Amino acid sequence: MASENVPLVDLRAQYLALKPEIMAAFEEVLEGMQLFIGPRQKAFEQEFATYCGCQYSVGNASGTNALELALRACDIGPGDEVITVSNTFIATVEAIALVGAIPVFVDIDPETYLMDWRQLESVLTPRTRAIVPVHLYGHPVEMQPVMDFARAHGLRVIEDASQAHGATYQGQRVGSFGDVGCFSLYFSKNLGAFGEAGICTTNNADLAEKMRMYRDHGSRVRYLHEVIGSNARMDELQAAVLLIKMPHLERWNAARQAHAQTYTEQLRDVVDAVPVVRDWGSHVYCYYVIQIPQRDQFRAALQEEGIGTNIHYPTPLHLQPACAQYGYKAGMLPVTEALASQIVSLPMYPELTEKQLQHVINTVKKYASSLASNR
Structure with a gap:
């Protein structure tokens, strides 16, 4: 709809x-x-x-x-x-x-x-x-x-x-x-x-x-x-x-945090990883980034249900053509490289409605369930 x-x-x-x-x-x-x-x-x-x-x-x-x-x-x-x-x-x-x-x-911390x-x-x-x-x-x-x-x-x-x-x-x-x-x-x-x-x-x-x-x-x-x-x-x-x-920034950030909490509560046992928040920091969720298997199929499944996603970022900078002069090769930043093949960003903005959030969550659960039944 x-x-x-x-x-x-x-x-x-x-x-x-x-x-x-x-x-x-x-x-x-x-x-x-x-x-x-x-x-x-x-x-x-x-x-x-x-x-x-x-x-x-x-x-x-x-x-x-x-x-x-x-x-x-x-x-x-x-x-x-x-x-x-x-x-x-x-x-x-x-x-x-x-x-x-x-x-x-x-390289990067594998959790944050x-x-x-x-x-x-x-x-x-x-x-x-x-x-x-x-x-x-x-x-x-x-x-x-x-x-x-x-x-x-x-x-x-x-x-x-x-x-x-x-x-x-x-x-x-x-x-x-x-x-x-x-x-x-x-x-x-x-x-x-x-x-x-x-x-x-x-x-x-x-x-x-x-x-x-x-x-x-x-x-x-x-x-x-x-x-x-x-x-x-x-x-x-x-x-x-x-x-x-x-x-309005503080109110908008609070709305993002509330949306993220809903996502996390309902998806932490469904996807491979949800965002981590360290106890010394606060997260303002410019993006809500998860890890999911078979990412391309996942994104296509959500697109069919009218849900937008993105990848932030699909190719790490050390492997970009523009950075070839710096001499980095695949395998030199293993955590970064592994992550780049698994992450995907879900819809995130302050004005997300409860209905929209639940639609995203239900669709992610449906995809995960379908994946599990095909294994």
């Missing part, structure tokens, strides 16, 4: 709830015609910094820009090595490559799918300059040992928190641990613009000033360019949307 269709993400439901406020804000922005680095961006930057427990934030044009600006501000450049993970979106590595640095991969900090020592070299832990799917990396390792070796830490707006580690929000926290505000994220945007958080005034300069063609004063920068400015229309959405 059409009423039971469940997309992977339903952006329209959120838009309709906020439409009058958003359209009024758009009209105000367009009347004033200050279309970037305007009052709404500055107000949003302040709100987001406060929310994350940071002194400063720097709005920009995308999560990829956020990572690149952070790396540049931390003086990471050609020949420097940056430790990160392969189980992430390619933007994490693109940013490292764009500043001329070299990504060095460690996040950076295994125990492996950091094994890849440390005299050229290592930074670590980019990725708070993937909405769950934080175990930051204390990462920070301890970084301090012991004089390394920068740049958090990729693109999928973890509001997630906490030991009660402290992600984005506030490292030198810089980087967030994507891509339209489908927990806090999303109407298109593309990003933001960096920091407690370092000098890094904040550098990132502001780099995002605006290397200038603090118009037409005076101190360094070669880029055009990574957040536009004022996106800032208007984000400023309206910001007060």
